[in-house]
Amino acid sequence: MTIKLKCLSHTPLRGLNDPAPEVIAEVDAVLARSRADVEAFDPELIVIFAPDHYNGLFYDLMPPFVIATAAESVGDYMTLPGPLSVARDLALDLARFILDRDVDIALSHRLQVDHGCTQTLEELTGSLTRYPVIPIIINSAAPPFAPYRRIRQLGEVVGRFIATLDKRVLVVGTGGLSHEPPVPLLEGASDAIGEFLICGRNPTPEARAARQERTIAAGKIYGTALSAQTPLNAEWDRAFIDLLLDGRLDAVDDFSIEEISKEAGRSTHEVRTWVAAFAALAAAQGGYRARRDYYRPINEWIAGYGVMSAEPR
Ligand SMILES: O=C(O)CCc1cccc(O)c1O
Numbered sequence: 001m002t003i004k005l006k007c008l009s010h011t012p013l014r015g016l017n018d019p020a021p022e023v024i025a026e027v028d029a030v031l032a033r034s035r036a037d038v039e040a041f042d043p044e045l046i047v048i049f050a051p052d053h054y055n056g057l058f059y060d061l062m063p064p065f066v067i068a069t070a071a072e073s074v075g076d077y078m079t080l081p082g083p084l085s086v087a088r089d090l091a092l093d094l095a096r097f098i099l100d101r102d103v104d105i106a107l108s109h110r111l112q113v114d115h116g117c118t119q120t121l122e123e124l125t126g127s128l129t130r131y132p133v134i135p136i137i138i139n140s141a142a143p144p145f146a147p148y149r150r151i152r153q154l155g156e157v158v159g160r161f162i163a164t165l166d167k168r169v170l171v172v173g174t175g176g177l178s179h180e181p182p183v184p185l186l187e188g189a190s191d192a193i194g195e196f197l198i199c200g201r202n203p204t205p206e207a208r209a210a211r212q213e214r215t216i217a218a219g220k221i222y223g224t225a226l227s228a229q230t231p232l233n234a235e236w237d238r239a240f241i242d243l244l245l246d247g248r249l250d251a252v253d254d255f256s257i258e259e260i261s262k263e264a265g266r267s268t269h270e271v272r273t274w275v276a277a278f279a280a281l282a283a284a285q286g287g288y289r290a291r292r293d294y295y296r297p298i299n300e301w302i303a304g305y306g307v308m309s310a311e312p313r
């Protein structure tokens with residue numbers, strides 16, 4: 001087995017509510033380098049830990065995590081629609097492996113995924129079908145959440161599975177860092193929003209367009225006094241990146257979900273995907289060497305925007 005890791009923020013506002021041209025150019029350059037790394041590594045499998053934003057998963061049956069043997073992109077915002085090339089049999093093997101090692105995971109034989117999974121896949125590989133992929137969705141938007149230590153444990157078990165494969169495997173985490181887009185909460189929601197959060201699958205094109213316009217409008221005022229959303233927290237982001245650089249993964253066991261929501265925004269919990277990815281890498285081969293490729297808080301994109309790479313030491 002050979003293993004590499006990439007963790008990236010995502011933002012559906014890329015191309016829809018852009019920052020200054022210099023910032024776009026920086027991000028384009030770091031994404032181009034990341035994609036070239038992936039092309040050179042030529043993975044035989046990508047395991048992607050991703051969140052969902054009420055596109056595939058709803059409160060009618062909300063799993064803490066789910067592994068997919070087949071997945072289709074809903075094509076929200078500017079993302080590609082259509083099927084992902086999921087490694088079906090390997091995903092099933094992984095599901096069995098995880099369950100056998102005392103971590104419960106839900107299984108989907110037909111999962112809808114959104115920009116939280118597909119944007120990064122496209123940025124890193126150019127399409128949704130370039131390499132065989134196993135999507136593992138970690139609930140990061142719909143409380144209550146499993147604690148961070150549980151995410152670390154999930155990642156470790158996935159890493160132990162990867163270690164049994166005779167393949168080049170790319171582990172990906174996507175989301176974060178600090179941010180709080182206007183994603184509704186069930187607690188205190190109106191009947192209409194509550195209904196959407198419980199069973200809002202396959203919205204009309206009009207509903208999808210309205211959601212996109214709401215997000216763009218939120219991006220235009222994010223980080224100003226006009227915004228009701230928790231602002232970016234670069235200090236929190238830098239400390240989290242340092243924790244990963246130093247290999248102090250057990251520190252996440254002390255993470256308080258409530259505190260992170262308050263200090264850095266509710267969607268910061270998408271960093272759960274980074275925790276799982278780094279834990280997988282650490283468990284697959286012992287220690288790792290990590291690199292911070294990029295960080296910048298970008299209000300226009302509602303994103304503490306970071307990119308990290310890592311590989312075994
Ligand atoms: O759920 C939605 O439609 C909005 C999602 C969203 C918005 C801004 C930055 C993000 O990272 C993000 O995921």
Ligand SMILES: [Fe+2]
Nearest residue numbers: 116175176270
């Ligand atoms: Fe997101």
